[in-house]
Amino acid sequence: MIDACLLGTGGMMPLPNRWLSALLLRCEGHIILCDCGEGTQISWRSTNWGFRDLGTIVLTHLHADHVAGLPGVLYTVAHAEREDPVAIYGPPGTAAAVAAMRVIVPRLPFPVEVHELTGGETVDLPAGLQLRALAVEHRVPCLAYTFHRPRAPRFDTDRARELGIPITLWSRLQRGESVTVDGRPIQPEEVLGPPRRGLTVAFVTDTRPTPELPDFVRGADLLVCEGMYGDPDMLDRAVERGHMIFQEAAAIAAAGEVKRLWLTHFSPALTDPGAYLPLARDIFPNTDIGRAHRTLTLAFPDDE
Amino acid sequence: MIDACLLGTGGMMPLPNRWLSALLLRCEGHIILCDCGEGTQISWRSTNWGFRDLGTIVLTHLHADHVAGLPGVLYTVAHAEREDPVAIYGPPGTAAAVAAMRVIVPRLPFPVEVHELTGGETVDLPAGLQLRALAVEHRVPCLAYTFHRPRAPRFDTDRARELGIPITLWSRLQRGESVTVDGRPIQPEEVLGPPRRGLTVAFVTDTRPTPELPDFVRGADLLVCEGMYGDPDMLDRAVERGHMIFQEAAAIAAAGEVKRLWLTHFSPALTDPGAYLPLARDIFPNTDIGRAHRTLTLAFPDDE
Numbered sequence: 028m029i030d031a032c033l034l035g036t037g038g039m040m041p042l043p044n045r046w047l048s049a050l051l052l053r054c055e056g057h058i059i060l061c062d063c064g065e066g067t068q069i070s071w072r073s074t075n076w077g078f079r080d081l082g083t084i085v086l087t088h089l090h091a092d093h094v095a096g097l098p099g100v101l102y103t104v105a106h107a108e109r110e111d112p113v114a115i116y117g118p119p120g121t122a123a124a125v126a127a128m129r130v131i132v133p134r135l136p137f138p139v140e141v142h143e144l145t146g147g148e149t150v151d152l153p154a155g156l157q158l159r160a161l162a163v164e165h166r167v168p169c170l171a172y173t174f175h176r177p178r179a180p181r182f183d184t185d186r187a188r189e190l191g192i193p194i195t196l197w198s199r200l201q202r203g204e205s206v207t208v209d210g211r212p213i214q215p216e217e218v219l220g221p222p223r224r225g226l227t228v229a230f231v232t233d234t235r236p237t238p239e240l241p242d243f244v245r246g247a248d249l250l251v252c253e254g255m256y257g258d259p260d261m262l263d264r265a266v267e268r269g270h271m272i273f274q275e276a277a278a279i280a281a282a283g284e285v286k287r288l289w290l291t292h293f294s295p296a297l298t299d300p301g302a303y304l305p306l307a308r309d310i311f312p313n314t315d316i317g318r319a320h321r322t323l324t325l326a327f328p329d330d331e
Numbered sequence: 332m333i334d335a336c337l338l339g340t341g342g343m344m345p346l347p348n349r350w351l352s353a354l355l356l357r358c359e360g361h362i363i364l365c366d367c368g369e370g371t372q373i374s375w376r377s378t379n380w381g382f383r384d385l386g387t388i389v390l391t392h393l394h395a396d397h398v399a400g401l402p403g404v405l406y407t408v409a410h411a412e413r414e415d416p417v418a419i420y421g422p423p424g425t426a427a428a429v430a431a432m433r434v435i436v437p438r439l440p441f442p443v444e445v446h447e448l449t450g451g452e453t454v455d456l457p458a459g460l461q462l463r464a465l466a467v468e469h470r471v472p473c474l475a476y477t478f479h480r481p482r483a484p485r486f487d488t489d490r491a492r493e494l495g496i497p498i499t500l501w502s503r504l505q506r507g508e509s510v511t512v513d514g515r516p517i518q519p520e521e522v523l524g525p526p527r528r529g530l531t532v533a534f535v536t537d538t539r540p541t542p543e544l545p546d547f548v549r550g551a552d553l554l555v556c557e558g559m560y561g562d563p564d565m566l567d568r569a570v571e572r573g574h575m576i577f578q579e580a581a582a583i584a585a586a587g588e589v590k591r592l593w594l595t596h597f598s599p600a601l602t603d604p605g606a607y608l609p610l611a612r613d614i615f616p617n618t619d620i621g622r623a624h625r626t627l628t629l630a631f632p633d634d635e
Contacts, residue, residue: 040407041370043377065403066345066370091435092355093404098399099369105342123434130431182362 029054029176029226029325031249034070036300036317038233038255038270038292039092042213046070047092048292050251052174055154059083059174060100061230061251067096068143069101070319079107082153086117087232088169089124097125098132105135114139116150116158118168119143146170161243163234164236171231171243178327181220210241226325229285232292235266236275241282248325251317252276253292257303261294273303277310291317308315333358333480333530333629335553337364338374340604340621342537342559342574342596343396345443350374350623351396352596354555356478356533363387363478364404365555371400372407372624383411386457390421391536392473393428401429402436409439416442420454420462422472423447424561450474465547467538469573475535475547478554482631485524494521530629539570540579545586552629554589555621556580557596561607565598577607581614595621 030053035046047064051071058080060067070076081104086094094117104113115125122141131137142150146162157175162168182201190213198204200215207213229244232253244250255270256262265272272288280288288311293300300316307314315321334357339350351368355375362384364371375382385408390398391471398421408417419429427446433443446454450466461479466472486505496517500510504519511517533548536557548554559574560566569576577594584592592615597604604620619625 039411040403041373045374065400066373069345069347070369089435091406094435095402096369098395099344102395106344127431127434130428131393131398218580 028327029174029228029248030322030327031228032074032076032320032322033251033289033291033317034067034074035064035319036291036293037064037092037295037322038253039295041066041092042295045295046094046291048232048253048317049096051076052228053080054156054176056080057082057152057154057156059085059152059156060234061085061172062087062093063096063100064092065095065099068099071100074320074322077107077230078104079109081109081113082111083158084113084115085158085172085230086115086121087171087230088118088165088167088188089120090167090233093233094124094128098128101129101135101139102132105132105137109137112140114140114142114152116142116144116160118170119145120168133268159243163231164237165233165235165239169234171229171234171240173227173229173244173247175225175227177225177322178223179219180222183218183220192218223327226327228325231276231279233270235269236271236279244279244283244285247283247285249287249289249323250277250280251285251289251291254290254307255292255294255297255298257293257297257300257306258305273300273307273314274310277307277314280311280314285312289317289321290314290315332631333478333485333532333552334626335532335555335629336378336380336624336626337593337595337621338378339368339554339623340595340597341368341396341599342557344597345370345396346599349597349599351400352536352557352621353400354595355380356532357384358460358480360384361386361456361458361460363389363460365389365476366391366397366536367400367404367625368396369399369403369480374454375404378624378626381411383413384415386415386417387462388417388419389474389476390425391475391534392422392469392471393424394471394489394537396536398428398432402432403444405433405439406436409436409441413441418446418456420443420448420464422474423449424472434532446553446570448474457629462590463547465543467491467535467544468541469537469539473538475533475538475544477531477533477548477551480530482527482529483523484526487522487524491522496522514528527631528632531628535580535583539573539576540575540583544583548583548587548589551587551589553591553593553627554587555593555595558594558604558611559596559598559601561597561604561610562603563610577604577611577618578614581618584615584618590617592618593621593625594618
């Protein structure tokens with residue numbers, strides 16, 4: 028399972044009634060924070076997720092509205108008595124930005140490990156998650172991310188019993204290892220079903236649509252994507268500033284055949300994003316307007 | 332006149348219902364921000380003060396809960412199209428901390444001028460305000476501040492007419508300059524009354540009580556002072572962490588004969604500061620619990 032909780036939906040600057048765009052993910056007790064603008068820890072505190080399990084932070088880019096909350100989050104995680112490392116992933120420049128922001132939180136009880144990505148990488152995270160990064164088009168280096176939880180093939184217990192495999196060896200076969208029973212080698216394929224799809228969450232902000240994005244997010248169970256403007260008349264502004272209108276985000280969701288789309292990163296001038304939701308749903312019906320603390324639990328389907 | 336608006340009352344970390352401690356002052360259209368923790372700009376936005384007139388920021392010390400909101404405030408002031416300089420005052424280390432935090436807001440349309448103080452200084456601010464700094468006792472270098480608006484002595488118009496001074500020369504005399512009328516020198520003392528007290532606001536956080544504090548805040552119209560803990564049983568903790576309990580803040584207000592005291596910078600564990608207000612009022616009756624957006628206009632009294 029992967030739990031997702033949107034912490035805010037704002038772009039540019041936090042507002043009294045709109046926290047900046049950030050997303051929490053949780054898998055097997057491991058928490059991932061996607062972007063960290065000013066106020067992120069305040070919105071987070073209104074959830075029941077706690078801070079201690081934060082192990083991974085991914086930053087799309089180094090604009091203040093996506094990173095300025097980092098000192099506060101690190102301080103608060105320290106106050107929650109975490110001692111295990113926190114890994115931070117971001118574009119080139121992340122190490123320098125994190126070092127600069129840590130001038131005001133110099134002492135932490137856990138190591139902070141910064142990894143700079145340029146796009147194209149796949150990284151193993153804790154809890155069996157795979158992080159993929161894609162370079163996108165903003166005014167500064169910016170990355171889109173997917174978080175993928177693979178699913179093991181179904182284990183055929185009837186077949187395993189027929190082959191006389193002791194139950195103590197089943198977990199090794201489930202992990203894809205071969206075993207030997209009475210001197211006879213047994214390959215995992217003999218007891219495992221066909222590959223099964225896992226779970227995927229995609230986080231895409233701040234960027235223009237790019238040709239790679241539909242394939243990058245393909246089949247995601249949840250796509251959290253920016254929609255800086257709702258009004259199609261704002262397209263020129265979106266192009267100029269390296270953002271999208273709702274319809275462009277919906278087009279990526281449709282082309283990528285994702286399961287659902289949450290729009291986020293609204294312009295401060297966009298006071299009623301819901302007014303433009305129908306335009307997005309015309310293109311991708313399963314679109315929702317993001318809101319702070321909108322939560323979704325993604326589970327492997329029972330029937331596969 | 333000086334307007335004062337408390338933006339928050341929290342210490343250590345911002346909470347969903349409690350912004351971090353920060354104070355806005357305004358005099359003749361010039362805005363001063365005292366401390367700038369994470370979320371300060373969000374609370375500020377709920378006032379009608381606007382951001383463009385921010386000309387001075389004073390920082391008591393460089394802990395994150397007092398400075399981490401600086402990038403966001405500077406960015407938002409830039410967005411309000413300020414072009415005049417912003418001066419930042421703080422203890423030694425402020426220049427390095429500001430430079431580090433500006434890594435994520437590198438381009439601003441106004442100059443940022445940082446001035447480090449060690450305590451004991453008096454600095455002329457815009458709008459005729461005088462800033463004084465006092466070194467206090469925290470775990471890191473920390474300053475208390477007063478903001479003083481002097482008041483010109485009363486101008487005796489009857490006496491000025493008797494002396495045959497043309498009205499066009501009155502303003503020079505009011506400013507304390509001497510003038511010459513028909514070849515006869517006239518000193519300002521001939522037409523000015525006795526000195527009149529001005530207006531003073533004092534901002535004191537985070538510190539233990541120090542012997543100098545009562546004199547430093549003496550006679551202030553408003554003392555905004557930390558009270559990290561309300562419960563007298565927390566005194567040991569206050570000593571250990573370089574903070575005060577309510578009764579200690581009230582004792583400074585009483586000894587300094589200030590006009591009124593607002594308590595602020597409450598511990599996150601102090602959920603109901605009002606419960607301990609009576610203990611402070613026993614020592615200094617005109618004490619109030621600070622709250623976000625508590626506003627006061629200080630005016631020169633009519634009768635002096």
